[in-house]
Amino acid sequence: MTTDNHVDVDGYVDGELDTEQSREVESHLAGCATCREEVNSLRELQSYLQEVPPEALLDGPPADADLLLQRTLRQVRQESARTRTGRGAVATTVSIAAVAAVLAAAGGVLIGRNAGPDQPLAVPEPTPSASSSAVPGTRFASSVDPSTGARLTVRVEPASGFVRVNVAVTGLPAGEPCRLIVVGKDGRRETAGSWLVSEKGAQQGTTLDGTALIDPDDVTAVMIENTSGQKFVSTPV
Amino acid sequence: MAGFATRRRRETADEELVRTLFTEHGKAMLAYATRLTGDRAAAEDVVQEALVRAWRHLDDLGNGKGSVRGWLLTVVRNIVTDRVRARNARPAEVAESPTTVPVEHDHADHVVDTMVVLQALDRLSPEHRVVLEQVYLQGRSVAEAADVLGIPPGTVKSRSHYALRALREHFPARHLGMEGVA
Numbered sequence: 001m002t003t004d005n006h007v008d009v010d011g012y013v014d015g016e017l018d019t020e021q022s023r024e025v026e027s028h029l030a031g032c033a034t035c036r037e038e039v040n041s042l043r044e045l046q047s048y049l050q051e052v053p054p055e056a057l058l059d060g061p062p063a064d065a066d067l068l069l070q071r072t073l074r075q076v077r078q079e080s081a082r083t084r085t086g087r088g089a090v091a092t093t094v095s096i097a098a099v100a101a102v103l104a105a106a107g108g109v110l111i112g113r114n115a116g117p118d119q120p121l122a123v124p125e126p127t128p129s130a131s132s133s134a135v136p137g138t139r140f141a142s143s144v145d146p147s148t149g150a151r152l153t154v155r156v157e158p159a160s161g162f163v164r165v166n167v168a169v170t171g172l173p174a175g176e177p178c179r180l181i182v183v184g185k186d187g188r189r190e191t192a193g194s195w196l197v198s199e200k201g202a203q204q205g206t207t208l209d210g211t212a213l214i215d216p217d218d219v220t221a222v223m224i225e226n227t228s229g230q231k232f233v234s235t236p237v
Numbered sequence: 238m239a240g241f242a243t244r245r246r247r248e249t250a251d252e253e254l255v256r257t258l259f260t261e262h263g264k265a266m267l268a269y270a271t272r273l274t275g276d277r278a279a280a281e282d283v284v285q286e287a288l289v290r291a292w293r294h295l296d297d298l299g300n301g302k303g304s305v306r307g308w309l310l311t312v313v314r315n316i317v318t319d320r321v322r323a324r325n326a327r328p329a330e331v332a333e334s335p336t337t338v339p340v341e342h343d344h345a346d347h348v349v350d351t352m353v354v355l356q357a358l359d360r361l362s363p364e365h366r367v368v369l370e371q372v373y374l375q376g377r378s379v380a381e382a383a384d385v386l387g388i389p390p391g392t393v394k395s396r397s398h399y400a401l402r403a404l405r406e407h408f409p410a411r412h413l414g415m416e417g418v419a
């Protein structure tokens with residue numbers, strides 16, 4: 001929708017026009033639905049933006065708040081111990097999946113990014129999320145590459161026009177810059193994520209979440225390769 | 238690594254998640270909570286509760302840094318709001334701690350709004366994103382934003398116009414009153 005030739009919608013929305021100019025715009029708006037919608041939609045966006053607190057721009061951990069972190073971890077530890085005794089292993093599985101999602105969301109896709117080498121995950125072999133609310137049409141697949149020994153287990157979940165993928169991969173060398181690639185039936189490749197294999201990821205495996213703009217019906221394979229194109233493992237789905 | 242070695246117990250995935258959230262978003266959460274409550278100790282309690290809630294409701298956090306942060310900040314505000322409400326229900330303590338939190342809004346709406354906005358901002362080019370952050374989130378004037386960003390005021394204006402429209406492209410249609418489009 002372009003309104004370049006009508007009136008100064010931007011100036012009007014920004015409140016930069018003088019009274020006379022504003023009146024001109026308003027009389028145009030009264031008769032032009034296109035510009036009216038444009039003004040409404042821009043104003044709506046502005047109000048959404050203004051509602052976001054400026055603190056949202058701060059990154060990183062707070063200063064002098066280690067006690068707060070410790071208190072919070074203690075509470076989580078206590079509650080998760082209670083949950084585990086109550087519900088068995090289910091809670092753990094769901095958490096792992098969600099942890100993977102959140103870590104992926106946080107930009108560092110590796111499980112174990114903040115833990116030292118002495119702290120393996122509760123689950124030694126990573127498994128893709130056993131989502132509690134599986135989307136219809138979700139597919140699972142798993143393969144081991146005979147030459148590299150890498151194992152890839154994937155879950156491909158259809159979304160509207162794209163797919164969400166969750167993978168668990170073991171047997172990748174530490175320090176390797178890797179890509180998670182989704183392959184379409186026409187051979188099209190979409191990168192669904194990239195990361196650097198950590199020591200821990202090499203030892204215990206890595207769980208990743210990603211998305212790829214390929215129609216769910218067209219996805220034929222998911223693969224892991226390094227940034228120079230060397231394939232580690234691929235699985236048809 | 239010595240620090241890790243001396244920590245006796247294993248860190249579970251749950252704890253690691255919370256630690257990650259704290260490391261990525263703790264500063265934003267605590268600063269926001271401190272502004273809303275005007276009290277650092279109260280703010281810390283709010284952040285602790287928000288992180289625990291995040292861990293309990295992992296499926297609601299969404300994907301992407303912006304969405305996670307939006308969720309966390311909204312929960313921070315909701316907790317503060319609920320505490321203010323609870324305190325207002327007890328007349329003796331009303332005057333104790335003034336607060337700037339608007340209490341009239343509905344929780345659920347805000348969760349979605351802040352998440353959606355931050356997520357959409359994440360998808361913009363850096364040039365577009367910083368202009369919107371300066372002008373709308375920081376509330377700076379065009380002249381101030383121009384100064385901070387080191388670009389001419391006219392560029393701030395034109396970029397913010399383009400950026401606002403680019404942002405709209407990344408907004409789910411249902412959030413702009415256009416049901417049925419998506």
Ligand SMILES: [Zn+2]
Nearest residue numbers: 006032034035
């Ligand atoms: Zn018009």
